Amino acid sequence: MTNLQEVETIIERAILVGVNLQNDRNFAYSMEELESLAEALEVEVIGNVIQNLERVNPSHYVGTGKIIEIKNFVDESEANLVIFNDELSPSQIRNLERDLECKVIDRTMLILDIFDRRANTREAQMQVELAQLQYMLPRLVGLHASLSRQGGGTGGGFRNRGAGETKLELDRRKIEDQIAKLRKDLEVVKNIRETQRKQRRKNEVPVVSLVGYTNAGKSTIMNRLLKKIGQEDNKQVFEKDMLFATLDTSVRNIELPDKKTFLLTDTVGFVSKLPHHLVKAFRSTLEEARDADLLLHVVDVSNEQHPFMMDVTNKTLSEVDVEGVPTIYVYNKSDLANVKYPLVSGDNIWISAQEDEGLDELIELIRQHVFSDYVECEMLIPFDRGDVVSYLNSNAQVKDTEYEELGTKLLVELKDVDLKKYEQYVIK
Template sequence: MANQKEAQLYNTSDDKEIIALLAGLNTGDDADLFESSMNELKGLAKAAGMKVCAMITQNSPSVNQATLVGSGKVEEIKARIGYDDADIVIFNSTLTPMQIRNLERALDREVIDKTALILQIFSERARTREALLQVEYARLEYMLPRLSHMRSGLTRQGGASGSKSSKGAGEKKLELDRRHIEHRLAELRRELKEMDKERATQREKRLSSPFPKIALAGYTNAGKSTLMNHLLGITGSSDEDKLVMEKDMLFATLDTSVRKISPQGHRTFLLSDTVGFIDDLPTSLVKAFRSTLEEIKYADLILEVIDYSDPDHRRHIEVTDSTLNEIGAGTVPKIYVYNKGDIADRIELPFVRDNNIYMSAKNDTGMEELLSLIDKVLAEDETQVSLMIPYKRGDIFSRINDSCKVTSSKYLEDGIEVTAFLRKADQNRYKEYLLS
């Protein structure tokens, strides 16, 4: 089904280094905000394995409906393509199929937008079957309205006047491809629905676990994976198979990972890492990854990781919080982890204020303070209660000892009387053993 153009769009694995020219239109955003978005586009291009040769921008109060930017700017881009021998032009704004078609005709180069670039990165980074299916679904949803552009080289009309069909080979091919994509989307929906059921079963097992559930969330490349690996390291669980990939790159990891963290002197918890957020994350990707992202709303606590060294980190917090609200995780308690404080060099590390911690995961600076803050925030949901545990339920006694703060244990004739601080979820789980 995929033609050569589609293969180019989603495959950059050949030996030739792809040279990309970046273009952007600012219709009134703050100059610093627009510059930041262009730099982010540059980071995305590099994450896709491309070499950026230049960035060309235009300030205009309105959008050119035919080519997004004005005709003079199109000529400037064309001249720069010739100078740098660029292979592809990537626009920071979402392009309509007509704009892509017109720009490719004018520039004689492949043209994509930020959404297509992110889809390409996700296609290359997905590893688990669920992530692969989610990305394929998002990619096909993106392609469907753009089929006419992708088949622009085919004959659109044909046949003699009055014949039973006046459709040309190209139009027939378009309809076949549209049906093929719609059929595949239906298949993917069914498969992903089945995986949602499996995910729900796994989630129930985790929810029945005595250990608190903590989720890492944040803007892409804020250092979530680094934080997880260093937490594993200080708890003596840094086996190669347990570590997650960490790299100074946008969307280095996509697949959700869950690890048990058992730090000495602190409570044990389950820690999950999720895909990073980004401004204007394609709607199709949010929709496709919704079931994965929604794992966050079942957490007892969110560690929102922020790249404190990024001048635009406040906007990143806004984007992350907005996405968390969108997926129903806005009310989950949060700790704001201002990471990479060693690079920012604006404050003495570690520094803790309320539910905010400034630290450096890479240098293990502030890890002990973070664990203490986690203990403190989780304890806010706890109440001291007394339970009578029958001797035959030693497993429950062990769970409470492992996951809760136990203040006393008495071995009596009827069982073990335990006084401990329990979360509301644990009180419900062990309600039959609670003493009034």
């Protein structure tokens, strides 16, 4: 008879801890967001502990009195995890775990874990692993605190060191080697991306990049635009009402009925207190936005914190040198915000992607920005230059065609660059 070994699944029950520094007006929302991040990892949130401070306690992050309060809460609620709303130093984690007798993680670990689960492409997986290892490296001492250290480190040689210290050295070296390898591999990917970007510039295809806070509806907008132009088959990107549904950059070619085309890219969403290592690791992905001709900054207007979310997005973009790119602000989820939509005001547009409302107006706004170099003219093309007529039929909007004695007369709207190429045939 086969013995079936029962595997017990540990349900993580967490207490959230936050310090409101100098009456931060976005503090309450950042705690709500921390709860959403925890729930994204199927952690059961039991409650939270909050402290108002002018500055954090360097040894424990919170004050000594709060440690006792948290410890009592952990014991009473049978919690097995405490999550802090900021990045903790290695010594803070060590001190907290010792005094609370419980696993302690910070907001950075939580976000890294979500990214780890959501990464699908090899590039995203490498970017997340790099950020995780860079976060882990200075915290190795804490991870090995329980290891014994027999003998001193006086002689400086391996054999004089304690087992724990030797293990620590080996682990540190392994991590440093892996970081170096990942950086090298990501550099290769970065060069491939750069080559692709150069090719796009050479082909003069405008690039429009979707940017914004996580769960603002960027992927929904991309999918609805693809559907509107009849290109949804096999090209839909993953969309779901959850944090960080999209980590992998998607690029789609959008061809409008009048033959004008642009590339639409969907990038990773942002969140407040996004770990610095993660921003650096995803830099090459976010650079898609830096080289764009136009940004669509997607905002969840139904969330009362949307001004704060816009601010976080703008700050994160400027961290990766995405500055000075023309931007349309797309206020999405207007149907849930009780505001008038579709509505256009300058470079601001209120839409509901879910309801397919405002997409025509959005396409028109994109058109005004990225196709401003198009001109209309009449051309008379000799019959022996059928290749030119064929090119214009494929790459421009031919509004009228007449066959005359000396050739084919076209009324055409085309790119300025194509006009220069075929200006010898222009008659007016």
